[in-house]
Amino acid sequence: MRAMARALPSLLLRLLLTSTPGALGTNPGLVARITDKGLEYVAREGSVVLQRELLRITLPDFTGDFKIKPFGRGHFEFHSLSIHSCELRGSALTPLPGQGLSLTISDSFIRVQGEWKVRKAFVLLSPAADSKTRIQARLHGSFDVQVKGITISVNLVLGREPSGRPTVTAPGCSSHIRDVEVDISGDLGWLLNLFHNKIESRFRRVLESKICEMLQNSVTSDLQPYLQTLPVKTKIDSFAGIDYSLMEAPRATAQMLDVMFKGEIFNRDHYSPVSFLAPVMSLPEQYNRMVYFAISDYVFNTASMVYHEAGFLNFSITDDMVPPGSNIRLTTKSFRPFVPRLARLYPNMNLELQGAMASAPFLNFSPGNLSLTPLMEIEAFVLLPSSAKEPVFQLVVATNISAMLTFNTSKITGFLKPGKIQVELKESKVGVFNVELLEALLNYYILNTLYPKVNGKLAEGFPLPLLKDIRLYDPVLEIHKDFLFLGTNLQYVRA
Template sequence: MEAGTGPVLSTLLGLLLLSTPGTRGANPALVARITDKGLDYAAKEGLLSLQQELRKITLPDFTGDFKIKAVGRGHYEFHSLEVQNCELRHPSLKLLPGQGLSLAISDSSISIQGEWKARKSFIKSHGSFDLDVKGITISVDLLLGSDLSGRPTVTASQCSSRIHDVDVHVSGKLGWLLNLFHNQIESKLRKVLENKICEMIRKSVTSDLQPYLQTLPVTADIDNILGIDYSLVEAPRAKAGMLDVMFKGEIFNRNQRSPDTLPVPTMNLPEDNKKMVYFAISDHAFNIASRVYHQAGYLNFSITDDMLPPDSNIRLNTKAFRPFTPQITRRYPDMNMELIGTVVSAPLLNDSPGNLSLTPQMEIEGFVVLPSSAREPVFRLGVVNLFQAFLNYYLLNTLYPDANDELAKGFPLPLPRRIQLHDLDLQIYKDFLYLGANVQYMRV
């Protein structure tokens, strides 16, 4: 059984990205939460993958001796064993608080066909056989940890495999001879298969799964300026129905990384289990990104009327500025405007339940768009309430409805290969954004 179950356990473990222990002490800026619904999906997907893998494996040859009083001593060999059918049932993936995961499969069966040959003195014979393995139960504990780089690690600690029943049906000229001591053969086959299953799992964890987890980067590029640190900061926090995995989530300048000195606020996550996974992204991550962008000079901007939604009640024209600068309206009646902003300091994102706001310190220069499309400057001032209304309206009515897609495309969430998110749902809470999603494993 050396085909390996890397894809199987990668589906289960890679989906979860768990880690114990290795506490680093700092609050995480990114928390991944896996619910019971996510664990159930991982177990079912793992079951389908395991069935596919088992159908491909080649079992080792099986040999033994027989002794019958009336016949004497002889030797037999079962070879060319191939799995014909595999039915795995009742998968269960449970949390082991402070340790990792417990994977169990029960009431399963495998059908095997192969060839046999036997000899007694100078008599030789051969034929075929059918092997039905029923009532298979597998249980394995996976201890999860992290190395010094913040990558997850995994080892198989306890593994047990039990087979309730093994039936061998032998055909051939001397098949009757082997059938005389089928109980002995079946008992020996049961022990061999039980040991082989756990041997396969342990070898797969060591040679397939652990190297796979080591390929997961602890940093990722957001764009040509920003990177993000996904190293694990502490052990996962397991409680009823969910597991929280804490990532550093530090945003940094890819060209000149410096230590982050701003404290990360504690995120109080809601007790929500409708989705398979959730990602809590702290304001801290966005504010660090803002600081890096500001230092790099990328936050200066312009806003024109066509950037506002067509159905917006707020328009960017001289009429809208009448309460603040009546002289502009008199001189340029009902003409579009453009605002060019120069950021004085990095704007901070503030999240409160259902609301996003920015607190930028900037200077705004206003231009009237003339019929010739030329821009004529009309004022320069600090941020006024009207501009804050423009900005917040744009955030809540343009950015927020599209944030699900943008986060999925533009914010590199810590997901292994072939894992995709769907049914995205974005919520806003105090100090963090909360993205819920269901998971789909994309088969090759």
């Protein structure tokens, strides 16, 4: 029993680590936080869409019978009903903790127009025959309905598909109309106005039902497909892509809506999981912008791994790449003054320097600062007359690099500022020598070839997870420990 008791904590730990393989890696690489300002903007834009949808509603005809003394019985029909104009006011979109969002529209107005017709039986007395004659009269006219004080409320439940795309449903809706005023014109308009309360009650029930039906249909047919435009896996270039799948359903709290994305850059040809985890990000409490993006170093460092593994940062320097006016050439003759043995063993031959990063250079985030400390390994080869390459020495090149990140309407871009390089001799088959003369050559190549290549790639940037037709503007960038914090406003660009 004692042995079992001692083994139990270890067993539980192993079970936790093995039975929940994603438990240790569930931190998002990127978080999009929509503030109350952002939700206000979305509500305004949404009300424009709903207003357009309301104008397309087909209202059903409705009929009824009436009996009014001394006119007797009759049958009325309202048809060709259409919403002529509408104005949705007071729209609000607020977080619904644990579910998603609550949409409310209040104090709105609709005007409905249409046609009416009445079939009325008139009874006439004939004095001569002392008899009665029944005459059927068919009369018609138009009507105008003013619908005031409309209030609509619907809960939008947000979820996540297995593919990582967002979902939305509207399981329940309620609408209320405060006042309906019907103005009926025509030959018997005055007659229909006698029981306008009944007609107005029917209009109220029809419109309340149709408004909710329209809104729920719009969520299914318009909003859900629109959410599907959020990119899940986006191409960056010929061999890299970014995974923006949702890690869970969007999380609503009292003041905001947080959307957690995986934010991992991957090799499009063969995906392999990275060996490190995204850090925990503590987002600042800021609400001046409509949306904030917290982009962890995980995103940038997975990119570094992909490009490093693809050999993007590898390079080769030969003598034909050295500037004509350089004091040092990549030939054994030029190396004679400081590596005499090299010139004796390989007289009048060309050299080639092959460089590669010792490991993927990771971007370091600290408050207000971005930096890298890449370590390069360079191997020198003699190009033999047989076209074979003979290794002769190895160098280690270290440098400190500062980085700048910038933003355009949809992408994060970057730029590296080079630091001074330090070169050390790691191994030599031609004796120990001073490498300072090589620093100038390597500095020239790195500044004029390698950095422009890397900065060209960084200038292409990587896209942020945005819905279709959304543009960002008025950005504010902050650098925090382990993540970049971008605040910006939204604009929906209508096609």
